Amino acid sequence: MTHGERSTDDSGTHIARVYNALLGGKDNYESDRAIADEFTAVAPEFTALAWDNRQFLMRASRFLAGEAGISQFLDFGACLPVGDSTHEVVQRLNRNASVVYIGMDPLVLAHGRALLADNDMTHIVDVNWLAPQNVxxxxxxxxxxxxxxxxxxxxVGTLMHVPDEYDPWDIMRELIDASAPGSYFAFAHLLDPGPGHELAELAARVQDVYLNSPMASGWFRPIDRITEMLPGLDLVEPGVVPLADWWPDGPRLKPVAPVQRLLVGAVGRKP
Incomplete structure (x- = not known):
């Protein structure tokens, strides 16, 4: 299959390929597109949430490579290419920046290696990042x-696919503890707005799609549990907010859809 061809192989689903389908990419299977359709049936604006995730990563990468002066990037949960990627944003600002993608999906790894073959400063590595020491x-x-x-x-949008028993809090804690002072963390997670909240039913319905799909992953967590994944970090203003509200590129011409308020994130610096 050449890059850009739409696959019709119905051989299971993977979150990276479902995400690709939601973004309008071509590197996904019919089974992935079926799950994407389930999300948009529950919340028609779910594609906007997927784009929020992508665009937040791009804005954060631009800030980190530019204003913050970071020249080394580890991007966990590598995705299939749609539009700009982390290394493209970063290396426009610093051509000598080193970017390593950490991936586990075979299709993502295969595409990444083919697309990055001529880029000496960007690499994709097959590592089980659920154990930080592996990385x-x-x-x-x-x-x-x-x-x-x-x-x-x-x-960004990774640890919400990790169940409690794998302790995503400890995954982040280990990485933060091992990082050098001055390191930054860009982070995003699905938000459980809490019982009685106007978005509680929508969050429950979206989580049902995640958990009842073949992926069987996608957990909404309360804001206090999300902030606990960023221990000891100085958060860049405006802190933990819906991704669409984290330093948008320009004025908002239409209101944020309810489902977009269920994906929050932040950028934090290790003192």
Missing amino acids: LNDAAVCKYIDFEQPVAFCH
């Missing part, structure tokens, strides 16, 4: 990332 001690990662110097860690 911190991986020979390929350490070849391109110097953990003694500040690093931008991008965990």
Whole structure:
């Protein structure tokens, strides 16, 4: 299959390919598109939420490579390409910035390696990031990332797919503890607005799609549990907010849809 061709192989689903389908990409299967359709049936603006996730990562990357002066990036949960990618945004500002994508999906890894073959400063590595030490001690990662110097860690829309038993709080804590002072963390997660909130029913319906799909992952967590994933970090203003509200690129011409308020994020700096 050449890049850009739409696959019709109905061989299971994966969140990276469902995400690609929601963004209007071509690198997904019929089964992935069926799940994407389930999300938009529950919330027609769910594609806007997917784009919020993508665009937040791009804005955060631009801030980190530019204003914050970070030259090393670890992007967890590598996605299939749709529009700009982290390395393109970062390397426009600093051509010598090193970007390593951490992925586990075979299709993502195959595409990434093909697309990055001619970019000496960008690499994709197959590492099980659920155990941070796998990443911190991986020979390929350490070849391109110097953990003694500040690093931008991008965990955008990843840990919401990690169940409690894998302790996503400890995953973040280990990375923060191992990072050099001056490192930054870009982070996004699905928000449980709490019982009785006007968005509670919508959140429950979207989570049902996640958990009852073949992916069986996608957890909404309360705001206090989300902020607990960022221990010891100084949060860049405006703190933890819906992604559409984190330093948007321009004035908003239409209101944010209710479902877009259910994906929040922040950028934090290790003192």
